[in-house]
Amino acid sequence: MKNITGEPADHQSAGLLRRLGLFTAILIVVSSMIGSGIFKKAAPMAVDLQSGGLLLLAWLIAGVITFIGAVTNAEIAGLIAAPGGQYVYFKEMYGKAFAFIYGWSCFSVIQSASIASIAYVFAESVNAVLPLPHLGQSLEEWSLFGIFYPLNNFGVKALTILTIIFLTTANYLGVIFGGFISNVFTTLKVLGIAVIIILGLALSGGSIENVQPWGESPSAEYGTSLGLFGAMFAAMLGAFWAYDGWNNIGYLGGEIKDPKKNIPLALFTGVSAVMVIYLITNFTILYIMPVNEIIETANKENTIIAVEALRKFLGHGGAFFISVLIMISTFGTTNGTILASSRIYFAMAKDGLFFPSAGNVHPKFKTPYTSLIIQGTWASILVLSGTFDQLTDMLIFASFIFYGAGAFGVFILRKKMKDHHRPYKVMGYPYVPFIFVLFCITLVVVTILQNPRDAGIGLVLVLSGIPFYIFWKKKQDRVSVQ
Numbered sequence: 001m002k003n004i005t006g007e008p009a010d011h012q013s014a015g016l017l018r019r020l021g022l023f024t025a026i027l028i029v030v031s032s033m034i035g036s037g038i039f040k041k042a043a044p045m046a047v048d049l050q051s052g053g054l055l056l057l058a059w060l061i062a063g064v065i066t067f068i069g070a071v072t073n074a075e076i077a078g079l080i081a082a083p084g085g086q087y088v089y090f091k092e093m094y095g096k097a098f099a100f101i102y103g104w105s106c107f108s109v110i111q112s113a114s115i116a117s118i119a120y121v122f123a124e125s126v127n128a129v130l131p132l133p134h135l136g137q138s139l140e141e142w143s144l145f146g147i148f149y150p151l152n153n154f155g156v157k158a159l160t161i162l163t164i165i166f167l168t169t170a171n172y173l174g175v176i177f178g179g180f181i182s183n184v185f186t187t188l189k190v191l192g193i194a195v196i197i198i199l200g201l202a203l204s205g206g207s208i209e210n211v212q213p214w215g216e217s218p219s220a221e222y223g224t225s226l227g228l229f230g231a232m233f234a235a236m237l238g239a240f241w242a243y244d245g246w247n248n249i250g251y252l253g254g255e256i257k258d259p260k261k262n263i264p265l266a267l268f269t270g271v272s273a274v275m276v277i278y279l280i281t282n283f284t285i286l287y288i289m290p291v292n293e294i295i296e297t298a299n300k301e302n303t304i305i306a307v308e309a310l311r312k313f314l315g316h317g318g319a320f321f322i323s324v325l326i327m328i329s330t331f332g333t334t335n336g337t338i339l340a341s342s343r344i345y346f347a348m349a350k351d352g353l354f355f356p357s358a359g360n361v362h363p364k365f366k367t368p369y370t371s372l373i374i375q376g377t378w379a380s381i382l383v384l385s386g387t388f389d390q391l392t393d394m395l396i397f398a399s400f401i402f403y404g405a406g407a408f409g410v411f412i413l414r415k416k417m418k419d420h421h422r423p424y425k426v427m428g429y430p431y432v433p434f435i436f437v438l439f440c441i442t443l444v445v446v447t448i449l450q451n452p453r454d455a456g457i458g459l460v461l462v463l464s465g466i467p468f469y470i471f472w473k474k475k476q477d478r479v480s481v482q
Contacts, residue, residue: 020256021256025249025262025266026265026266027186028266028340029274030186031189031335031336032333032340033243033244033246033270033271034190034242034274035118035245036118036120036121036122036242036326036329036333037238037244038277038306038329039305039326040304040306042282042286042294043295045235045238046295048222048223048232048234048235049231049232049235050221050222050291050295051214051215051291052214053212053214053215054232054235055235056282056283056286057232058232058235058239059239059278059279059282063239063243063279064275065240065436066240066275067272069247069407069436071427072432073246073407074263074264076406076409076413077089078422079413079417079422085247085248085249086102086247086406087099087103087106087347088347090406090409092409093405093412093413094405094409094412096351096473100353100469102402103345103347103353104462104464104468104469105398105401107354107378109382109395109462110399110402111344111375112375112378113379113392113394114395115338115341115375115376115379116160116164117392117395118333119164119383120160122159123155123157123163125324125327126327127156128304128307128319128323129323132156132159139151140154150384153301157383160383161383164338164380167181167334168338168372168375171338171342171367172365172372172373173365173367174366181335185328185329185333186336189329190277192325193277193325197284200285200288200313201287204312205313210290211287216228226446226449233443233446233447237396237447237451240396240400241393243274244399245337246271248340249267261423285305288310288312289305289308304322304323306322307323307326338376342375345358345368345375346358346368346371352475352476353469354472355370355374393447393454394454394455394457394458396447397443397444397448397451397454397455397458398458398461400444403440404439404444407433407440
């Protein structure tokens with residue numbers, strides 16, 4: 001079998017090897033999605049909606065939209081299988097300039113902030129078991145421009161950075177090692193979540209009445225000028241953070257066996273499983289704790305709603321168990337994101353549109369080791385830039401700009417590559433991809449109106465790549481002339 005470039009499927013001119021099978025591909029999808037959001041985001045979402053029923057509805061809508069995005073993306077993933085995933089897709093759809101802006105955005109905010117955010121919750125869960133040190137109050141309150149507080153919550157941030165360094169090193173040593181970590185930790189966290197659900201529904205003494213109200217609360221006061229509509233979108237930013245990561249599998253197109261078949265299968269299976277897990281888990285949390293208690297938890301620093309839910313009926317032993325589970329979950333997801341994302345910058349460097357050293361392949365381990373180091377360094381800097389919720393809202397806003405562009409690209413490729421074989425075609429075409437594009441546009445506009453600070457920072461980081469593109473493009477043109 002040959003890939004889209006005409007090379008044998010198990011060898012790439014880029015130097016990467018196809019070693020990851022379908023089972024690992026599915027687990028990478030699941031691992032990239034189930035990280036910190038499922039354990040933490042119910043609390044800020046409850047603040048936005050003030051209703052258990054609406055909270056579950058937000059998770060359901062976000063899950064359905066994510067599934068639509070995944071099945072739309074699956075057509076492209078089956079058509080084009082190469083290292084770099086969405087970057088390579090955009091290059092075919094819109095050309096190198098747009099593809100570069102996407103790749104740069106992944107580096108500057110989307111993927112790097114994702115790594116920083118997930119590792120941050122890993123450190124918070126460690127802090128719940130073993131309190132981490134703080135600096136003096138004057139140091140922790142020191143700020144840059146009155147916006148960034150790099151030394152605030154210093155112990156948690158320091159451990160976050162150490163975690164990023166450790167997992168970057170693990171992936172430096174080989175894709176098999178990184179894939180093995182992903183398989184083990186994904187299996188453990190799914191089993192752990194199953195235990196939480198069983199214990200919560202069977203032993204917590206909770207009540208179905210805790211989920212109420214099923215609809216809008218009569219006493220609700222929404223912190224948005226758009227009322228319930230705006231509150232629902234604000235809450236869904238949290239849910240989308242928990243669902244985010246489904247497209248990471250595309251970045252490993254050069255290392256998945258039979259990628260045109262296995263990547264679409266991994267997307268369908270992985271996203272469907274995660275949606276079911278999230279709905280049942282959030283129902284369990286609401287069954288244990290009424291919405292007003294969840295809102296109280298959201299207002300406390302370094303608290304994780306899943307930890308407090310188990311603490312409520314199992315005491316410190318339950319809190320310890322869930323904290324360890326979150327450590328396992330976020331550790332594995334951070335690893336999966338580091339593994340996949342580094343391939344974007346590797347592909348960009350091969351095109352002459354990133355730091356040239358990012359295209360290096362380690363002679364022994366066959367990994368894009370310089371790309372991993374660059375990514376790990378920037379993710380560590382982002383850890384110091386803000387809080388968990390600031391990082392996640394910023395990256396989800398930027399992500400959906402490109403999710404929408406990717407879905408619209410299905411229409412473009414149906415014309416540009418109409419004669420190419422498609423192992424899978426998106427169901428419900430053209431309506432399904434159109435619905436996803438429309439939703440992405442709405443989410444981006446609403447976020448700009450409701451959260452201009454984080455949207456503005458996200459846009460600045462996205463557009464900061466323009467001067468770099470001009471520099472690398474001119475350099476490339478000079479080389480081609482010579």
